[in-house]
Amino acid sequence: MAIKVTVQLVVFAIRDSALQVLLAKRQGKTLKNGMGIPGTLLHQGESFEDAAKRTLKSSVGADEIHLEQLHCSVNARRNGGGGRGFSVAYFALLPADKARAMSSTSWRGLRNLSTLGSTQQRIVDHAVRRLRKRVEHNTAGFRLLARKFTLPELQQMYEAILDRDLDKRNFRKKMSSLGVLRALPEWRRTGRKPARLYTVAASRLEKLEHKEIAL
Amino acid sequence: MAIKVTVQLVVFAIRDSALQVLLAKRQGKTLKNGMGIPGTLLHQGESFEDAAKRTLKSSVGADEIHLEQLHCSVNARRNGGGGRGFSVAYFALLPADKARAMSSTSWRGLRNLSTLGSTQQRIVDHAVRRLRKRVEHNTAGFRLLARKFTLPELQQMYEAILDRDLDKRNFRKKMSSLGVLRALPEWRRTGRKPARLYTVAASRLEKLEHKEIAL
DNA sequence: ACAAAAGTGTTCGATATACACCCATGT
């Protein structure tokens, strides 16, 4: 009659200019494939969000990041046992400069997830849809940025998430109009010509957080 | 160590040209005030959505209506007992012609909910925010309509939900452009001049269901 | 010198908004 409550996370980050998902070695005993989206059992007296944060801390060592509940479900007989199993899925956005690969975790592009079971695949799909909505209509994209970034990086990020090309000039116009970009007196040279570095004006971002924006 | 899993519903309907919420006599034994949002304990082998539908059937006798999961939480010590309590909230849209008052239930306007506890009040607030978003950016409003309706009724409904006035001509233009309105060769006379009756073209509505619309 | 990527404005079409009068009916 043991009731298992599982909290599972879809953690997104931009790595190598691509949208990637965090996988972790599954600690469950008799589980088939080694890697899956990170998760944990709910501890006594802990909220779902606490458990999600704890999992984030242990799998990527990060806190204070965007976290959002996705869905919650009951699975009639989970893990073979007698009782019911509850499962709550969250999605999280990890800034690029915190997205390091630790031992026992790895990052995967969206097209490299074939090893996931169908349940986890559905959760990831759901999270991707949610992410795209948040990025298109809100300012969630900025939660994935490193502290300093260039406009070409910003645009590549949007293109990677939305999976379509964006017009450079229109994109920059829109971003400027939001007023969240703060130009730094610094440049980064990756390709040929150095690109200007920016930061987000956190105060400005918070004001936009719950408003609808176009893209 | 009993674990209670509660499924709670915020059921919306338009009554008397106002947005109202369904309340039901609470069946819990030692609960203070008599009325709260309808809910149930999860049965064995039942999914959350099944439980929500069952509650809908018993409290308003309706099925096949828009139902959406809102949030899910754990309450450390619920009902005084030892175990944890889980609670899943759903929100539901009931067409106006199915929104009858049964015994042991009642409908309340949003400003008449002062008898609710703070937990339920928060759930309702959350549901109202979600409803407004769905009505502004999707076609959820049409799920609240009776089978036949007039354009003034439709507009009053939007105004009641969004809590602001809309321009009559612009509103009608937008609605026509969606192509979901089917004019009937019938008129209804409530005030002075009779107003034309319409139905929704269900096939058209389904196509718009998951798209973004402006308002 | 040339290739590669950064940066920068304008035009045009579509969509949202503002706005005022006539018509049918009941009293």
Added chain:
DNA sequence: ACATGGGTGTATATCGAACACTTTTGT
């Protein structure tokens, strides 16, 4: 006759979409 509410079109502003060249740097 008049008061009430239903019905209709146009002009303007705003926003999104399309589009090409110059500049800086490394090779």
